[in-house]
Amino acid sequence: MNPVSLTAQTVASPHAHGGNSVSRTMFRVQLALAPATLYGFWLYGWPAFFLWALTILSCVGFEALSLKLAGVPRIKGTLLDGSAVLTGWLLAMTLPPWAPWWVAVLGGFIAIVIGKQVFGGLGQNVFNPAMVARVALLVSFPLPLTLWVLPLPMSALATPDFVGSLRIFLGSLPVPDAVTSATLLGHAKTELSRGVDLAAALHAGPGLSWIGMRAGSFGESAAILILCGGLYLLITRVISWHAPLGVLAGVAIPAAIAHGVDPGRFLSPEAHLLSGALMLGAFFIATDYVTSPNTTTGQLIFGLGVGLLTWVIRSFGAYPEGVAFAVLLMNAMTPVIDRFCKPRILGRDRKGKPIDIPENA
Amino acid sequence: MGFMNLFKHFLGDDWGVHPDDRKRPAADRPLRVMPVPEKLYLPLQQHLGGPARPVVLVGQQVKKGELIAEAQGMISAPIHAPTSGTIVAVTDITAPHPSGLTLPAIILAADGRDEWIDCQGCADPFALDPVDIGKRVAAAGVVGLGGAAFPSAVKLTGAARSKVKTLVINGGECEPYLSCDDRQMRDRAAEIVDGIRIMLHATGAAEALVGIEDNKPEAIAAMQAAAAAVPEVQIRPVPARYPMGSEKQLVQVLTGKEVAAESRTFDIGIVVHNVGTALAVRAAIRDGRPLISRVLTINGNCTNDPGNIEVLVGTLAEEVIAFAGGLKGDGIGLARRVMGGPMMGMQIPHWRVPVVKGTSGILAFDAQEVAAQEPDPCIRCGSCVKACPMGLLPLEMSARIGNAAYDEAVGIGLKDCIACGCCAYVCPSKIPLVQYFVHAKGELAAQDRNKLRNEATKKLAQQRQERLDREARERAEAAAKRKAEREAAAAAKAAAEAAARQAAETEGESA
Numbered sequence: 001m002n003p004v005s006l007t008a009q010t011v012a013s014p015h016a017h018g019g020n021s022v023s024r025t026m027f028r029v030q031l032a033l034a035p036a037t038l039y040g041f042w043l044y045g046w047p048a049f050f051l052w053a054l055t056i057l058s059c060v061g062f063e064a065l066s067l068k069l070a071g072v073p074r075i076k077g078t079l080l081d082g083s084a085v086l087t088g089w090l091l092a093m094t095l096p097p098w099a100p101w102w103v104a105v106l107g108g109f110i111a112i113v114i115g116k117q118v119f120g121g122l123g124q125n126v127f128n129p130a131m132v133a134r135v136a137l138l139v140s141f142p143l144p145l146t147l148w149v150l151p152l153p154m155s156a157l158a159t160p161d162f163v164g165s166l167r168i169f170l171g172s173l174p175v176p177d178a179v180t181s182a183t184l185l186g187h188a189k190t191e192l193s194r195g196v197d198l199a200a201a202l203h204a205g206p207g208l209s210w211i212g213m214r215a216g217s218f219g220e221s222a223a224i225l226i227l228c229g230g231l232y233l234l235i236t237r238v239i240s241w242h243a244p245l246g247v248l249a250g251v252a253i254p255a256a257i258a259h260g261v262d263p264g265r266f267l268s269p270e271a272h273l274l275s276g277a278l279m280l281g282a283f284f285i286a287t288d289y290v291t292s293p294n295t296t297t298g299q300l301i302f303g304l305g306v307g308l309l310t311w312v313i314r315s316f317g318a319y320p321e322g323v324a325f326a327v328l329l330m331n332a333m334t335p336v337i338d339r340f341c342k343p344r345i346l347g348r349d350r351k352g353k354p355i356d357i358p359e360n361a
Numbered sequence: 362m363g364f365m366n367l368f369k370h371f372l373g374d375d376w377g378v379h380p381d382d383r384k385r386p387a388a389d390r391p392l393r394v395m396p397v398p399e400k401l402y403l404p405l406q407q408h409l410g411g412p413a414r415p416v417v418l419v420g421q422q423v424k425k426g427e428l429i430a431e432a433q434g435m436i437s438a439p440i441h442a443p444t445s446g447t448i449v450a451v452t453d454i455t456a457p458h459p460s461g462l463t464l465p466a467i468i469l470a471a472d473g474r475d476e477w478i479d480c481q482g483c484a485d486p487f488a489l490d491p492v493d494i495g496k497r498v499a500a501a502g503v504v505g506l507g508g509a510a511f512p513s514a515v516k517l518t519g520a521a522r523s524k525v526k527t528l529v530i531n532g533g534e535c536e537p538y539l540s541c542d543d544r545q546m547r548d549r550a551a552e553i554v555d556g557i558r559i560m561l562h563a564t565g566a567a568e569a570l571v572g573i574e575d576n577k578p579e580a581i582a583a584m585q586a587a588a589a590a591v592p593e594v595q596i597r598p599v600p601a602r603y604p605m606g607s608e609k610q611l612v613q614v615l616t617g618k619e620v621a622a623e624s625r626t627f628d629i630g631i632v633v634h635n636v637g638t639a640l641a642v643r644a645a646i647r648d649g650r651p652l653i654s655r656v657l658t659i660n661g662n663c664t665n666d667p668g669n670i671e672v673l674v675g676t677l678a679e680e681v682i683a684f685a686g687g688l689k690g691d692g693i694g695l696a697r698r699v700m701g702g703p704m705m706g707m708q709i710p711h712w713r714v715p716v717v718k719g720t721s722g723i724l725a726f727d728a729q730e731v732a733a734q735e736p737d738p739c740i741r742c743g744s745c746v747k748a749c750p751m752g753l754l755p756l757e758m759s760a761r762i763g764n765a766a767y768d769e770a771v772g773i774g775l776k777d778c779i780a781c782g783c784c785a786y787v788c789p790s791k792i793p794l795v796q797y798f799v800h801a802k803g804e805l806a807a808q809d810r811n812k813l814r815n816e817a818t819k820k821l822a823q824q825r826q827e828r829l830d831r832e833a834r835e836r837a838e839a840a841a842k843r844k845a846e847r848e849a850a851a852a853a854k855a856a857a858e859a860a861a862r863q864a865a866e867t868e869g870e871s872a
């Protein structure tokens with residue numbers, strides 16, 4: 001009767017799409033990071049901008065190189081999905097703002113090549129690439145990775161100009177001692193190891209951390225801006241509340257108990273929540289799709305694990321900060337969590353057996 | 362996106378998706394009735410179950426409503442002539458299916474007189490025996506008009522046998538773009554309620570719950586007015602959420618009962634029918650008219666004049682579109698042809714395929730609507746897990762199917778998948794998840810068939826060997842028997858001869 005003329009490639013239903021895309025998701029996360037990033041530029045000047053730009057650039061560069069070596073046909077399309085940019089961006093946020101150029105390049109290499117592409121690229125990695133790079137850098141080069149500068153508006157020194165900043169970034173000009181300082185967590189750890197009571201060691205409360213007026217990583221400082229970005233992601237449904245709340249609760253609950261028992265030995269929950277990478281970790285790292293559990297229950301458990309481990313490392317470990325380590329440890333637990341936290345199938349019990357049919361139906 | 366939905370989202374009670382329904386303006390346009398086309402193409406398989414068997418000869422004159430193909434087997438449905446005319450061929454035509462493969466059909470040339478046969482209606486259906494109603498519905502070829510096209514009589518009699526208590530009427534119409542049920546509920550509410558009452562009588566159920574999504578306020582109002590005096594028929598607005606019209610989901614929302622996996626709604630005392638089916642049942646019982654036409658929605662950005670049209674079964678989609686005002690720019694920019702809804706409908710290869718009993722819509726999409734794109738890698742975002750109304754893990758299933766580990770996919774719930782398409786709808790990487798699942802189900806079915814065939818072959822071979830052995834044994838036994846008989850005969854003969862000789866000798870001696 002009719003000749004079979006296939007005028008279009010056959011596709012299965014559905015024939016409509018909600019419009020979400022990988023690049024839109026990545027763009028929204030970047031948008032959420034923007035306020036804290038811009039504020040970071042203002043706090044730390046040109047060196048921070050150079051660091052941010054080069055970290056992203058090296059991540060994209062290594063991504064392109066890896067894709068080419070792997071023989072991926074759609075290099076441009078994959079680069080445009082924004083995942084490499086986001087990895088670089090998140091990594092830059094966790095670095096000391098005046099870190100030298102090679103930290104950015106090496107960080108980009110570790111994050112993209114070792115952290116992501118060797119596993120098979122986007123969606124295949126077990127560990128959060130930015131955290132892999134952060135931890136590898138910290139363990140390998142503890143000195144430049146713990147060289148914190150005071151926010152420039154607080155510093156006595158004049159803001160370095162463009163050329164001066166470039167020289168600091170390229171390492172030809174040493175970072176002046178006058179601008180360096182310890183982070184709150186680092187200071188607390190040092191003082192504790194010297195046997196000084198925390199009540200005596202910490203003069204000011206952690207309140208200044210809300211607006212980032214304290215030495216710290218480039219993008220981790222202004223807790224309020226990170227929080228705003230996180231809320232934006234919650235409202236646009238890029239993330240759900242389970243993982244962030246888990247992280248915050250996982251830190252706050254043990255911190256509150258311990259601080260209540262021995263305030264001279266343990267930091268207050270407020271100091272924990274507002275310091276270091278915790279806010280960034282809660283809203284931007286623990287919510288990483290690829291390396292966190294799929295179900296909301298799983299994400300809550302994952303978040304609690306990250307929070308608790310962070311508190312344990314901060315309070316008892318050798319390092320003053322533990323978010324990155326905690327995230328990596330929980331990343332390794334993700335497949336296990338996924339295995340045990342499956343949604344219940346409609347019409348079946350948790351074990352997968354069909355539910356009982358009531359006798360008197 | 363209402364406040365309640367946002368609240369439910371935060372609680373995690375958020376199955377399904379909220380697609381842009383795109384039902385208006387088509388839903389608000391008055392129903393149009395398409396005139397009889399020149400030729401009608403009636404596939405023998407328009408329903409779930411066994412195909413019908415033709416009972417007409419080429420060249421035979423038939424009247425409107427005359428049986429032209431009878432049901433075959435337990436689950437099947439007959440087909441009737443949608444108009445009067447001549448049977449011109451029984452041959453293969455392109456199926457309304459993405460494959461573009463053919464299937465056998467009866468082709469009927471209309472004579473233009475549109476002359477009915479004598480219809481045996483019934484003035485008081487409630488005096489009929491429920492079994493009789495089932496028989497009449499079966500004879501009228503009524504199938505579920507929601508899309509699955511399951512023979513309705515099987516469900517009616519099955520429900521009566523299972524002593525169901527509740528009849529759930531599906532007026533959800535959760536598929537975007539489609540509004541044929543909406544239109545009929547607005548225009549024919551009283552007839553639908555009458556049909557529901559007949560169904561209540563046929564199934565023996567005490568009450569009927571009519572679930573209508575709250576994005577159809579006119580339909581809800583019309584149905585409430587029509588059912589005001591009928592206490593056993595309750596109109597229940599339900600939240601607009603896809604796939605609300607899916608059986609298990611609608612039952613759960615309306616009754617709070619959960620249908621167990623691997624079982625049917627009968628088992629919890631419920632049977633589900635579509636509103637359009639209620640109309641068809643009413644026509645079959647009250648007027649004695651078989652199912653020969655249906656209302657469908659023409660929609661999509663490429664259509665000039667979207668709306669609802671009553672069409673004879675067997676009309677080519679091409680002609681329906683032409684009647685409905687054609688396509689914009691004669692089909693320039695047409696990206697996809699779909700029969701059914703956008704979420705679960707089928708892509709068709711061209712417009713020269715007929716409308717069948719289950720066709721709820723003909724959709725002409727442009728590129729922007731279908732948003733076709735090369736899939737990106739899965740980023741494990743879990744959107745599909747949140748969207749799945751069955752509580753499955755689409756991303757895990759597709760990963761396993763990608764590795765051809767079909768049994769593992771079954772282990773995590775592949776067989777519970779209802780192919781609603783929520784997962785693929787929300788997937789940011791635009792992975793064709795439903796295609797994976799349909800493929801895997803097909804592979805598993807093929808494996809099962811192969812297994813059955815292998816077993817059958819093995820059994821046959823075994824039987825043959827047994828037969829050969831038996832025959833050889835029988836032959837050997839027969840030979841042995843013959844030999845024994847021969848020997849016995851020879852012995853007897855020898856004995857007789859000996860006796861004769863002895864007798865002769867004795868005689869000689871005595872002589």
